Structures are given as C-alpha cells and as structure tokens.
Amino acid sequence: MNDLRPPDDTLNNAPALTKRQVWIGIAVILALLLAWLVFTPVWPEWVKDILISKKAFVSSILNGLTLAGLYFLVASGFTLVFGLMRNVNLAHGSLYLLGAYVGYEIADLTGYWLLGVAGAFVIVGLLGIVLQVVVFRRLEGDDLRQTLVTIGISIVAADLMLAIWAGGTYQILVPDWLSGTLELPIISAVRSNGSIVYIKYPLFRILVLLAAIAIGIALWLMLNRTRVGMMIRAGVDDREMLSASGINVHAVFAIVFAVGAGLAGLAGVIGGSALSVSPGEDVRYLLASLVVVIVGGMGSISGAAIGALLIGLAEQLGLVYFPTYGIVVTFLIMVVTLAIRPQGIMGSTS
Amino acid sequence: MRLHRRTLMAATLATFTLPGLAMAQDDTIKIGLLATFEGAFTVLGEDSERGAMVALSEAGGMAGGKKIEVIKGSSDASPDSAVRAARKLVEQDGVSILVGPLSGDEGIAVKNYALSQPDVTFINGSSAAQDTTFRDPAPNFFRFSTDGAQWMAGLGTYAYNEKGYQNVAVVAEDYSFPYTQVFGFMAEFCQAGGKVTSKSWVPIGNKDYSSVIAAIPDDVDAIYVALGGADAVNFLSQFQQAGGEAPLIGGSITVDQTVLTSKGRLKDVLIGTPAAGPIADTNDAPEWVAFVEAYKETDGAFPSPSLFAHAYYIGMKAAILALNEVDGDMSNPAAYRAALSALSFETPTGMVSLDENRNAIADMYLTEVTEDADGNLVNKLIQVTSQVNQTLGIDKEEFMALGAVSRENPSCE
Structure with missing residues (x-):
C-alpha cells in the first residue's frame, strides 16, 4: 500500500507515522493475534479463562463470517436500490421473506433445492420490476411518499404471507450433498492419548460464505466492467445528466430494482436453509440490512460488505461472550459510526 | 367531498x-x-x-x-x-x-x-x-x-437415575419462564447428585445458535434445552447440522407439538428425548x-x-x-x-x-419422544406425578428461602 501514499509523505523525514500507517499497524497486529489464536494447537489456561474454549471462539468467528455473508446478500440489494434511486425500500425485508417461502414451495414441489434458489431469485426479481413500474415510477422524486408507501407494502405483505403460509416455522431442506460437516485443519483439542480432535463445521455454512463472496465479486464486476454497470454508476452520480445523454433511465432503474429484489429473494432461500423461515423474519432482516448499510455507508457495495462483516461478527461473538447484552454491541457499532462518520465507513459525503 | x-x-x-x-x-x-x-x-x-x-x-x-x-x-x-x-x-x-x-x-x-x-x-x-x-x-x-417448575416434576430424577446423566449443560431463553423451568429441573437433578456445568442464556427470538452450540463443553452427558417455538426449531436443526451427538433433555415446550410438527430433519435428534409437562400425547385416559x-x-x-x-x-x-x-x-x-x-x-x-x-x-406427566404408527413425533407417557403443588412438595418457608429464580439461581456446578 506504500505506493498509494501521497508523495509529500515520502519527503517528510520525521519518523512520525501517518494515520494510514497507524491503522495498517493495528490491523496487522490484530491479524497476527487472530492467526495465533486460531493456529496454536492448545491454548494456555489464561486464554481459556477469557475466551471459554478454542472451539467456541473459532466457531463463533466462522459463524460471524457466514452470518455476514447472509447479511451482505440482503443488504447489497438494499444499498444498490438506494444508491441509484435514493429510495429507501422498507419493503426489502418482505422480499426476503417472500423469497424464502417461494423457495420452500418450489424445493418442496420439485425436490431440487437449487431450483428453489433460482426460482426465488427470478420470481422475486420480477416482482421487483412490477413494484418499480407500478408503484415507484409514479412517485418519482417524492422520497418521503415512496418510503411511506414501502412501509405500507411491507405491512400488507406480512399479513398476506401470514394468511398463506400461517405462523409455522419452515425449514428448507438442503440436499444431502450439501449437508453434513466438514473437518477443518484447525486443532480443537488434543486428547490425553495424543490423538488430535479437529474442529468440525457445517458444510452448508461454508457454502453460504462462498456464495456471498461470489455474488459480491459478480456485483462488483457488473458495476465496474459492464455497460449497464457504467450506466448505473453514472446514474448514482447524476441522474438527470444520464437521462439527458439519451439513456433510458427507467430501464436501468428496473434492472437495478430487479437485481436488488432478486438478491433479497435468493438470500431468503439461503437463510431459510441455514436457519429457518417464520413470520417476523421480514422485520428482522430489514433491520439488519438497515444497520449494515448505515454502518457501511448508503449506496456502497463494499460498504455493505464491511458493514455486514462487522455486524455479523459482533452478533455472534456477543452471543457467546455476553449473551444478555449481545444485541447492544450491534447498535453500539451503529451509534459510534453515526457519531464519528455519519455517512458510514465507505459512504461519500456528497 | x-x-x-x-x-x-x-x-x-x-x-x-x-x-x-x-x-x-x-x-x-x-x-x-x-x-x-x-x-x-x-x-x-x-x-x-x-x-x-x-x-x-x-x-x-x-x-x-x-x-x-x-x-x-x-x-x-x-x-x-x-x-x-x-x-x-x-x-x-x-x-x-x-x-x-x-x-x-x-x-x-x-x-x-x-x-x-x-x-x-x-x-x-x-x-x-x-x-x-x-x-x-x-x-x-x-x-x-x-x-414451569411444577411442569418439570419427575424429570431431574429420571435423567439422573434412569438415563444415567451426571453432567448436564443448559441452553435456555433468557427470561422468567425458562428460569422457572431450569429451577424445576435442577431442584430434582441436583438433589439426586447431578451437576449442571454450563448454562447458556440466549435472547428470545435468536436465529443462529451455532456459536452457542459450539460453546457447549464437550464433556457433558446431555444438554437440557428450554427453548420454545421457532427458537427450539432453529436450535434443533442447527444442532443436527453441526453433527451434535450429545443426547437432549427437553423443557416442556421444547418437545411440544408446536415443535414436533415442524417441517425439517428433527427426528434424528429428538427421538428418545425425555421431557416433562402438564400433558402427554399418548395418555390413554x-x-x-x-x-x-x-x-x-x-x-x-x-x-x-x-x-x-x-x-x-x-x-x-x-x-x-x-x-x-x-x-x-x-x-x-x-x-x-x-x-x-x-x-x-x-x-x-x-x-x-x-x-x-x-x-x-x-x-404432571413424564414423557419421552417417540414416533407413532403414522410417522408423527409424539410424547410417550412414562410416568404420572400426581397433584404437584407450586412448592414442589417442599415446605413453603423453606421453598421461599431458595430465592427467586434467575440466571444464577439455582446453581450446582
């Protein structure tokens, strides 16, 4: 990263560190500490006293990462829509829940889980286009009314889904080749007879994380390497100018909304398989994606990734180490971000 | 207008x-x-x-x-x-x-x-x-x-004497009803000689239990679970996903019909789980x-x-x-x-x-989860404890002295 430093820094002969160097230093120390914690075969007693057990610590880190993956899938659609249309879609959680139910029905009917994932992405994505064309286009430029309408839609959708799928808890069954556990090359404990116990981790959760990373990269490529992505970025910066240069802004809006909604639906199926589906999930994931984008910065995909990482890790570590006050940590992160950097970690001030 | x-x-x-x-x-x-x-x-x-x-x-x-x-x-x-x-x-x-x-x-x-x-x-x-x-x-x-403490009548003794569980970990929601259930279970279990070595109190409505599951010590004989509704389903399916092997002991609403009928792969982890409560599905009265x-x-x-x-x-x-x-x-x-x-x-x-x-x-009814002829999971009646009162048969003054139920009370590590 040294080459990115402004040239005036190199001219400065004083040993004083720049802000960036301090941050990198802290990050390196933390990463080394974490690597030591994960890869030491047996923890000394004093570490166990603080962190309970290696298995608990490593698992909660991994769970934090996979939960972050899930949050990223939901929040990336949310932040994409906001970034382009300045439209806070408070019905985003309903799209997540609908996707989960649709995915459950398709997987249950056909017996193919992947079909459920694809079906939820397509159906909820199409619904996103309908919402954009029928509702949001009519209220263009009227942010407050758009936001209020989305609250209304979310309430109606929640009751409709309760009427159709009732209040039960659904579990979307993962195919056999995705279920089961994977033995990680991380030592959990050494038995008295010398045999080594490795940490086991559910295979599906690792796939959740990989899927989130793959979709994150795909989104980044779409935004930065394709023509549509160029239009979207131009739209984020200056909507009027983009339409003035002869591009059909409404088509771009519809595409973005479809992708955002589809991602929420897809996340619903993945979340419903890793965890479960029940009424109230819509509000839960809406809240999670709101916190994630507030921390990460509205309208930024990389911000959504950073925010999801922070919130996911905080939630899981909190659950193990201070369960009663775990939820406070999440909101503490949000409050601190709002106080120090109100636009979010990756947000721009403009 | x-x-x-x-x-x-x-x-x-x-x-x-x-x-x-x-x-x-x-x-x-x-x-x-x-x-x-x-x-x-x-x-x-x-x-x-x-x-x-x-x-x-x-x-x-x-x-x-x-x-x-x-x-x-x-x-x-x-x-x-x-x-x-x-x-x-x-x-x-x-x-x-x-x-x-x-x-x-x-x-x-x-x-x-x-x-x-x-x-x-x-x-x-x-x-x-x-x-x-x-x-x-x-x-x-x-x-x-x-x-909830009355509902547990018979369970602690059964878990220790019949099932042979000596060290048990507790996973329960963090509010007054699970406190009461844990109190009822431990009153008998600790009396019989059992030890409760770890307790995890999780917030109600929690979705992701995998970290909680990982934090349960490996050396316990069984896990006492007092979670309800969607919380119980989430815990059980993630316990199954994580390849959990320890047998379970159920709180009254953890193995209730609201959980037993949910869709998913819960059968393997649930069958044989003892529990106690005010009803038993296979009661033939x-x-x-x-x-x-x-x-x-x-x-x-x-x-x-x-x-x-x-x-x-x-x-x-x-x-x-x-x-x-x-x-x-x-x-x-x-x-x-x-x-x-x-x-x-x-x-x-x-x-x-x-x-x-x-x-x-x-x-009160002591039960165990089994599969019935139609493939439904039901609670099989094991034994009836008749006319249980709120002080669990203990003298009222003595019972009052045990203190109000909480995260820490009772304790027998």
Whole structure:
C-alpha cells in the first residue's frame, strides 16, 4: 500500500507515522493475534479463562463470517436500490421473506433445492420490476411518499404471507450433498492419548460464505466492467445528466430494482436453509440490512460488505461472550459510526 | 367531498350508538382472549386459541345462562405488548374476564397490570413463570395451568437415575419462564447428585445458535434445552447440522407439538428425548382421549393438542364453570372470584384445584419422544406425578428461602 501514499509523505523525514500507517499497524497486529489464536494447537489456561474454549471462539468467528455473508446478500440489494434511486425500500425485508417461502414451495414441489434458489431469485426479481413500474415510477422524486408507501407494502405483505403460509416455522431442506460437516485443519483439542480432535463445521455454512463472496465479486464486476454497470454508476452520480445523454433511465432503474429484489429473494432461500423461515423474519432482516448499510455507508457495495462483516461478527461473538447484552454491541457499532462518520465507513459525503 | 362528509357522519353516528347497543345486551358476557398471534410464538398462540374454543364450544358458547362473546387481543411475547393488548381489552372493549397471556414475562407484566384493575378478573393462559403467583400475587389473578417448575416434576430424577446423566449443560431463553423451568429441573437433578456445568442464556427470538452450540463443553452427558417455538426449531436443526451427538433433555415446550410438527430433519435428534409437562400425547385416559377428539375438530389442529391448547382450555373452562356458579352475574366480582377459588374440577389431565396464592395443583406427566404408527413425533407417557403443588412438595418457608429464580439461581456446578 506504500505506493498509494501521497508523495509529500515520502519527503517528510520525521519518523512520525501517518494515520494510514497507524491503522495498517493495528490491523496487522490484530491479524497476527487472530492467526495465533486460531493456529496454536492448545491454548494456555489464561486464554481459556477469557475466551471459554478454542472451539467456541473459532466457531463463533466462522459463524460471524457466514452470518455476514447472509447479511451482505440482503443488504447489497438494499444499498444498490438506494444508491441509484435514493429510495429507501422498507419493503426489502418482505422480499426476503417472500423469497424464502417461494423457495420452500418450489424445493418442496420439485425436490431440487437449487431450483428453489433460482426460482426465488427470478420470481422475486420480477416482482421487483412490477413494484418499480407500478408503484415507484409514479412517485418519482417524492422520497418521503415512496418510503411511506414501502412501509405500507411491507405491512400488507406480512399479513398476506401470514394468511398463506400461517405462523409455522419452515425449514428448507438442503440436499444431502450439501449437508453434513466438514473437518477443518484447525486443532480443537488434543486428547490425553495424543490423538488430535479437529474442529468440525457445517458444510452448508461454508457454502453460504462462498456464495456471498461470489455474488459480491459478480456485483462488483457488473458495476465496474459492464455497460449497464457504467450506466448505473453514472446514474448514482447524476441522474438527470444520464437521462439527458439519451439513456433510458427507467430501464436501468428496473434492472437495478430487479437485481436488488432478486438478491433479497435468493438470500431468503439461503437463510431459510441455514436457519429457518417464520413470520417476523421480514422485520428482522430489514433491520439488519438497515444497520449494515448505515454502518457501511448508503449506496456502497463494499460498504455493505464491511458493514455486514462487522455486524455479523459482533452478533455472534456477543452471543457467546455476553449473551444478555449481545444485541447492544450491534447498535453500539451503529451509534459510534453515526457519531464519528455519519455517512458510514465507505459512504461519500456528497 | 359529499361522499366524504357522509361517511364521516356515518362513522360519528356509529361511534355514538355502538356503546349503547353493547350496554343494552345484558345477556352477553365479554371474555378477552390474550395470546401471541404475532412474533416468534405465533404458532403457539394460534394453538392456544383452539384450546380456548374447545372449552367454549363444549359449553355451547353459553355460561350461567348468558352468551359468551370472545374478543381477541394479540401480543408478541414481550411484556409491554401483552400489557398494551390487555389494556385495550379491558379499557376499550370492556371485558370483565380476561384469559391469558401465553408467555412467562407477559404473565408477570399482566399480573402487575391486574393490580391496577380490581374490577376485572384475570385467568392465566399458559404463562408459567413462578413469580406470577408466588411472590407478591394479585388477588384477581388466577392460574389454573400450573407453573414451569411444577411442569418439570419427575424429570431431574429420571435423567439422573434412569438415563444415567451426571453432567448436564443448559441452553435456555433468557427470561422468567425458562428460569422457572431450569429451577424445576435442577431442584430434582441436583438433589439426586447431578451437576449442571454450563448454562447458556440466549435472547428470545435468536436465529443462529451455532456459536452457542459450539460453546457447549464437550464433556457433558446431555444438554437440557428450554427453548420454545421457532427458537427450539432453529436450535434443533442447527444442532443436527453441526453433527451434535450429545443426547437432549427437553423443557416442556421444547418437545411440544408446536415443535414436533415442524417441517425439517428433527427426528434424528429428538427421538428418545425425555421431557416433562402438564400433558402427554399418548395418555390413554378417557378424558384426555375425548379432549383430543374435540380438539381435532378445530381448524388447522395439530395431530395432538399442544400444552398451550391444554392450558387455555383449562383457563377458559374454569372461567365458564365459575360463571355457572354465579349464574352469569358479573356485577359482584368478589362473588365470582370466590367461586373461582373454590373450584375443583376434573380436566383432561386429572383433578385441578387452587392453593391460597390462586395457583393450581395438578398432575404432571413424564414423557419421552417417540414416533407413532403414522410417522408423527409424539410424547410417550412414562410416568404420572400426581397433584404437584407450586412448592414442589417442599415446605413453603423453606421453598421461599431458595430465592427467586434467575440466571444464577439455582446453581450446582
């Protein structure tokens, strides 16, 4: 990263560190500490006293990462829509829940889980286009009314889904080749007879994380390497100018909304398989994606990734180490971000 | 605009005339039904309504010669939502009897609200925290459904002596009802010589239990799980996903029909799990069989009633029986309450009567999860502990000295 430093820094002969160097230093120390914690075969007693057990610590880190993956899938659609249309879609959680139910029905009917994932992405994505064309286009430029309408839609959708799928808890069954556990090359404990116990981790959760990373990269490529992505970025910066240069802004809006909604639906199926589906999930994931984008910065995909990482890790570590006050940590992160950097970690001030 | 004004006038007219109409109907009694029709405990709330409706239709919708009008109130298992719903039922709808709420903390909150409404009689639904009736009780709050510590009767001894579990870890939700259940379980288990080496209290409505599961020590013989509704389903399926091998011991609502009927791969981890509670699915007493038949007539019923259906059935039944005693005359709440206190009646699960704190004394059932002939998971009856009281057979002073249930109390590491 040294080459990115402004040239005036190199001219400065004083040993004083720049802000960036301090941050990198802290990050390196933390990463080394974490690597030591994960890869030491047996923890000394004093570490166990603080962190309970290696298995608990490593698992909660991994769970934090996979939960972050899930949050990223939901929040990336949310932040994409906001970034382009300045439209806070408070019905985003309903799209997540609908996707989960649709995915459950398709997987249950056909017996193919992947079909459920694809079906939820397509159906909820199409619904996103309908919402954009029928509702949001009519209220263009009227942010407050758009936001209020989305609250209304979310309430109606929640009751409709309760009427159709009732209040039960659904579990979307993962195919056999995705279920089961994977033995990680991380030592959990050494038995008295010398045999080594490795940490086991559910295979599906690792796939959740990989899927989130793959979709994150795909989104980044779409935004930065394709023509549509160029239009979207131009739209984020200056909507009027983009339409003035002869591009059909409404088509771009519809595409973005479809992708955002589809991602929420897809996340619903993945979340419903890793965890479960029940009424109230819509509000839960809406809240999670709101916190994630507030921390990460509205309208930024990389911000959504950073925010999801922070919130996911905080939630899981909190659950193990201070369960009663775990939820406070999440909101503490949000409050601190709002106080120090109100636009979010990756947000721009403009 | 004209249409607008007309609707407005109609609405105004309706507002003025409706209370008048309601007052004119002396021959109806309003009973509020408060349960969780939203949030993580929605399924439980829906089943509790079925139970209450069975009691109502048994009585033909009448009590003491008057027609019963049931008004529903919905909470989301949080105490403030329960009080809000109770206030609405009492202060706006004007119910004279309120049956509910469903969940532990709600019970304590509604009991405190009952203290401020001396003219209304509160009959508990299925909330089962100990202190709803044990410490600082309300004179107008009655619980015919027993508490969570009573429900555990027989389980601790069975787990230690028959199953041979000596070290147990606890995973439970962080509020008053699971505290009460853990208290009831540990009272017997620790007495028998068992040790509880770790306790994880998780927030209600938690989704992701995998970190909690990983933090459970490897050297425990079994895990005692007191989670309800969606929480229990999430824990169990993630426990299965993580390849969990330790056997489970169930809290009363963890292996209830609301959980056993959920869709997913729960069978492998659940079969053989011992639990205890106010009901047993395979009870073959004729009264229970008759109740199950009546219950199955209701819409969307489970293969067998959950303990919520059972608790609300008993609460509603008690309300009706006492109304019959006073000939439906609610003008004197004291007389109605005296009738309630004196009630001693045969339920689908044996005789129920009240102690001096208006908390029920009833039979408890020790069960084990098995698969029935149709492939449904049910709780098989192992043993009945008859007439368990709130102090679990311990002298009242001595029991009081054990202290209020909490995260730390009791403890036997």
